[in-house]
Amino acid sequence: MTPPDFLLDTRRDERLRLSEAIFCAGKSPAQIGAIVAHAEERGLSLLLTRLDEARFAGLPPHQREVLDYDSLSATAIWGQPHPIDAKTRVAIVTAGTSDVPVAREAARTLLFEGFGSEEIVDVGVAGLWRLLRRVDELRTFPVVIVAAGMDAALPSVIGGLIGGLIIAVPTSVGYGVAAGGQTALNAILASCAPGIVTVNIDNGYGAACAAMRALGGRTTKGEDHGTS
Structure with a gap:
């Protein structure tokens, strides 16, 4: 379940042809993990930004294994990106x-x-x-x-x-x-x-x-x- 303090904008892609990113600075690993779990349940792909190494390390092991994480940019991709x-x-x-x-x-x-x-x-x-x-x-x-x-x-x-x-x-x-x-x-x-x-x-x-x-x-x- 998505925690009550997050309201996911699942229609942004339809409005803008741009996906909403998850800004991870200021969020706890538990909050980030809950958003990723919600994405997993719905089969969504996500871009996570400002995901520093400490927050990444605090995510559940199965999420860390699947996330395409780049420590240099502090970004991670969950699921498949759009085709180039x-x-x-x-x-x-x-x-x-x-x-x-x-x-x-x-x-x-x-x-x-x-x-x-x-x-x-x-x-x-x-x-x-x-x-x-x-x-x-x-x-x-x-x-x-x-x-x-x-x-x-x-x-x-x-x-x-x-x-x-x-x-x-x-x-x-x-x-x-x-x-x-x-x-x-x-x-x-x-x-x-x-x-x-x-x-x-x-x-x-x-x-x-x-x-x-x-x-x-x-x-x-x-x-x-x-x-x-």
Whole structure:
């Protein structure tokens, strides 16, 4: 039985062609386990985000064995993701390897929803040549997600080089006045590259959802994949 403090949004897939994810931060392993058990009873597939290793370790053994868990992105997939549509690929770019956990959250979200992605890692502006050699490749993608911390210059630079939609994700990477990603967020909001959009700090999931909305969502509705 679903615990009374959860109201599952099983119709989101019909409304949005996007499944609802289970945000695990703040939930106990018992609460997460109850939601997964409900999904198992109904034959649902689930995406779980912000599932840290401690909460994952607290789940029942049979759930841990079945979950497709990725500790780097703190995500897990229960059941089968939507089939990948090869025509809907998104580039995911990071300024540094420290930004990869956020980028991987976006990639895993896209994977679950049936969208392909290409991860391009460690092309920050401190070594601009690393980005310049990938520009032609990036121009082939309709949507590019860019995860960057510190001064978050990378989204602006990419926004001045390619014509596709740029979705920036400020990350909490950086020293001192980086202020846990606030400086990166402000820099993106103040960007002089026209048309860049941003999501909240470290919100790889939100960036992936924005990309999927921009691409028109899945071409076919899933079969009851989503809950909250």
